Amino acid sequence: MAEPPRRRRLSDEEIERAPRFSPYLLLPWVLLALVPLNSDVLHGQYPRPMLALLVLGIFAVLYCATVVTALRPRLHHARLPLLLAALLVPVTALLAGALPHAFLLYPLLAVALALVAPGRWYLAALLGVPALSALTLWMRSQYDVIVYGPLGCFLAAGLVLALFRLSMVTEQLKEARRAHAERAAEHRSDDHRDG
Numbered sequence: 379m380a381e382p383p384r385r386r387r388l389s390d391e392e393i394e395r396a397p398r399f400s401p402y403l404l405l406p407w408v409l410l411a412l413v414p415l416n417s418d419v420l421h422g423q424y425p426r427p428m429l430a431l432l433v434l435g436i437f438a439v440l441y442c443a444t445v446v447t448a449l450r451p452r453l454h455h456a457r458l459p460l461l462l463a464a465l466l467v468p469v470t471a472l473l474a475g476a477l478p479h480a481f482l483l484y485p486l487l488a489v490a491l492a493l494v495a496p497g498r499w500y501l502a503a504l505l506g507v508p509a510l511s512a513l514t515l516w517m518r519s520q521y522d523v524i525v526y527g528p529l530g531c532f533l534a535a536g537l538v539l540a541l542f543r544l545s546m547v548t549e550q551l552k553e554a555r556r557a558h559a560e561r562a563a564e565h566r567s568d569d570h571r572d573g
Contacts, residue, residue: 404445404489404538408438411482415473423478433473440466441486448493459494466490467510474514481520481527484511488535493542503535 412434419430440462448459470487474480484507491503508528515524 404493405442407489408441408486411486412438414479415477415482418478424476430473430477433469437466437469437473437483440469441490444490445493448490463490463494471510471514474511475518481511481515481518481523484508484514484527485530485534488531489538492535492538495539500535500539503539504532507531507535 415434416431418424419427419434424430444459444462444466447453447456447462453459466487470480470483473483488503488507491507492500495503508531511531512524512528515521515527520527
């Protein structure tokens, strides 16, 4: 039986070069959801287009603000990203209940909640948003997408949670390596003075 390949240790240079999780990677996704919704509104599928466009604009601002503040180290554990995400929930539910294809916004809500969900609250993003999506689709009698809507929310939240956790572990590893290198340098300088 062949032995599994041994993992080699990562060097400090490889850890330093590891890419960071950029908040700007998650911002273009809002365009993919908003473009078809704006098209629906402008082509007369909603009786109050100006109100719909205003609420879609509010959603875009809240989503972008949530993502950017959640991925700022100084703001990540503050209340601001959590407050923005909490405001995003009713805005998304309002749009999804009013516009024909607004269930497309639920995966974006799942992504935003996955970024701000601290510790054990990640289940709210993994299970709560898909449940809300399924409920909305059921109430709108859109049974043809009642499986795909929640599944998209679950996959979006799960992927972002995994990538974000991996990024956090990489950052912690970089910090630990940096602190270890500083302690080793101090220890060497103390030994040199004693010698």
